Amino acid sequence: MTITESDASARATTGRRVIPHWIDGADRPSTSGRTAPVFDPATGTVQAEVALADQTEIDEAIRSAQRGYELWSQYSMAKRQTVLFAFRELLNARKTELAAIITAEHGKVLSDAMGEILRGQEVVELATGFPHLITGSYSENASTGIDVYSINQPLGVVGIISPFNFPAMVPMWFFPVAIAAGNAVVLKPSEKDPSASMWLARLWKEAGLPDGVFTVLHGDKLAVDGLLTRPEVQSISFVGSTPIAQYIYETASKHGKRVQALGGAKNHMLVLPDADLDLVADQAVNAGYGAAGERCMAISVVLAVEPVADELIDRIAERIGRLRIGDGAGRDGAEPDMGPLITGQHREKVADYVDIAEQDGARIVVDGRGLRIAGREDGFFFGPTLIDDIPTTSRAYQEEIFGPVLSVVRVASFDEGLHLINSGRFGNGTAIFTNDGGAARRFQNEVQVGMIGINVPIPVPVAYHSFGGWKASLFGDAKAYGAQGFAFFTRQKVITSRWLDPAAHGGVDLGFPQNT
Numbered sequence: 001m002t003i004t005e006s007d008a009s010a011r012a013t014t015g016r017r018v019i020p021h022w023i024d025g026a027d028r029p030s031t032s033g034r035t036a037p038v039f040d041p042a043t044g045t046v047q048a049e050v051a052l053a054d055q056t057e058i059d060e061a062i063r064s065a066q067r068g069y070e071l072w073s074q075y076s077m078a079k080r081q082t083v084l085f086a087f088r089e090l091l092n093a094r095k096t097e098l099a100a101i102i103t104a105e106h107g108k109v110l111s112d113a114m115g116e117i118l119r120g121q122e123v124v125e126l127a128t129g130f131p132h133l134i135t136g137s138y139s140e141n142a143s144t145g146i147d148v149y150s151i152n153q154p155l156g157v158v159g160i161i162s163p164f165n166f167p168a169m170v171p172m173w174f175f176p177v178a179i180a181a182g183n184a185v186v187l188k189p190s191e192k193d194p195s196a197s198m199w200l201a202r203l204w205k206e207a208g209l210p211d212g213v214f215t216v217l218h219g220d221k222l223a224v225d226g227l228l229t230r231p232e233v234q235s236i237s238f239v240g241s242t243p244i245a246q247y248i249y250e251t252a253s254k255h256g257k258r259v260q261a262l263g264g265a266k267n268h269m270l271v272l273p274d275a276d277l278d279l280v281a282d283q284a285v286n287a288g289y290g291a292a293g294e295r296c297m298a299i300s301v302v303l304a305v306e307p308v309a310d311e312l313i314d315r316i317a318e319r320i321g322r323l324r325i326g327d328g329a330g331r332d333g334a335e336p337d338m339g340p341l342i343t344g345q346h347r348e349k350v351a352d353y354v355d356i357a358e359q360d361g362a363r364i365v366v367d368g369r370g371l372r373i374a375g376r377e378d379g380f381f382f383g384p385t386l387i388d389d390i391p392t393t394s395r396a397y398q399e400e401i402f403g404p405v406l407s408v409v410r411v412a413s414f415d416e417g418l419h420l421i422n423s424g425r426f427g428n429g430t431a432i433f434t435n436d437g438g439a440a441r442r443f444q445n446e447v448q449v450g451m452i453g454i455n456v457p458i459p460v461p462v463a464y465h466s467f468g469g470w471k472a473s474l475f476g477d478a479k480a481y482g483a484q485g486f487a488f489f490t491r492q493k494v495i496t497s498r499w500l501d502p503a504a505h506g507g508v509d510l511g512f513p514q515n516t
Contacts, residue, residue, distance in 0.1 A: 019049070021217055023061050034052040035049035035050060036191040039380075042379045043376060050191050064215055066156070067212045073182040084127055090206055109338065142515065150492050153493065155234035165342075167190065181490050188223050188227060228252045231255070242472045261474070264426060266300050266398070268417075275434050277308060280302075281319055284457065300400070302408045304408055323384055351382065354367070360390070360391050384406075428449065429452070429459055433455055440454045450469035468484075
């Protein structure tokens with residue numbers, strides 16, 4: 001299976017390959033006449049087109065998923081588990097194929113693409129053990145002769161709307177749990193890098209998943225709104241920017257759906273004077289520039305408690321100077337440390353934020369604007385950027401940049417740093433670097449953020465815990481995967497049962513039932 005496998009014959013009027021939908025367990029070439037370009041970020045060229053669904057295709061996808069749900073939800077847990085195990089084994093055996101697809105369309109380096117897959121695979125592995133995670137409870141003889149018990153049942157058709165930055169991992173935060181619980185999934189991936197979802201769909205088919213249980217619907221706002229408003233779709237899972245997360249939450253909730261909408265971030269790292277500055281510099285570079293900063297758990301701001309800022313900035317700048325930037329697939333030689341951004345438009349947006357910081361009085365220590373890679377001059381490259389003395393009133397400090405830009409804010413104390421974190425509108429992730437256990441414990445208790453690292457820069461929870469932030473980083477009540485994920489994709493029934501002795505049923509009693 002390669003990136004070029006799709007409907008094999010569909011071509012846009014440009015002559016480029018058109019990536020189809022996946023409906024009823026097969027490629028479904030689009031007849032909408034609408035497409036969007038899929039770029040090779042390292043070269044800046046369009047390598048394919050992706051179909052954008054019309055209303056007919058949206059309706060077809062949801063109807064197919066409803067039929068899939070009606071079949072799949074009747075499978076025994078043992079049979080569902082068999083399919084999940086098969087999917088896990090196929091994914092593990094062929095993950096290098098998927099990594100190459102991700103790099104080709106997203107631009108991230110191959111090792112980072114592989115890391116994304118492995119973290120997603122953790123959720124697949126959690127889902128293989130789903131029977132004990134969806135068990136109900138049983139209370140025998142809760143009242144005389146009466147038993148009370150609960151059962152957890154699937155929701156039905158569920159929608160997943162995923163972002164461009166993790167085209168495999170983010171969908172895998174949701175669909176293994178949803179499918180394990182007996183639901184059917186309609187996945188609307190980002191139109192910027194859609195092929196990973198198609199590869200995963202074919203893998204499910206090979207694993208034995210019935211047709212219709214995993215559907216891939218490509219599209220723009222029309223497809224999104226179709227999932228948000230159609231009554232057959234019972235829930236929506238979303239990851240993306242905060243304004244869109246809020247729109248998703250409000251629209252889907254208005255239409256009676258469960259929603260978990262994970263939004264943006266502005267993650268801060270608080271560095272205390274007792275911290276190991278070599279460790280901090282290494283981790284700040286890893287967390288700030290990995291995946292070219294295109295991840296919601298990237299560290300964007302280092303809060304340096306004085307007097308360590310100057311020394312820390314020097315160490316970070318020295319490490320930036322050793323980073324290799326280039327084609328993520330390594331077509332120019334050895335794999336680089338950082339690849340390009342996803343599109344030229346996004347590169348300009350990142351550059352605009354650096355311009356804003358400079359206009360607001362910040363000092364650009366390392367400037368990634370204008371970076372060009374020999375032989376890849378049209379690629380969407382942006383160099384690692386380090387900013388000092390950025391005012392906290394600057395938009396470049398307050399807003400999510402989503403690029404390889406790391407800002408340093410000098411603070412006088414732990415309390416000042418904590419206040420800055422807690423006064424921000426986001427609450428996704430944060431980290432503290434210190435050798436003081438008391439300070440770390442106070443930080444974890446007082447910081448108003450959903451995911452916290454102690455000497456760990458990117459505290460993405462393991463699969464059996466749940467992923468999600470606070471404040472404007474999460475809309476809805478349920479986080480992704482873990483126990484909260486299974487609770488989100490199931491609904492509970494409570495049964496009160498009495499089997500009477502026919503000879504002594506007690507007669508008529510119009511009073512309110514009482515426990516005896």
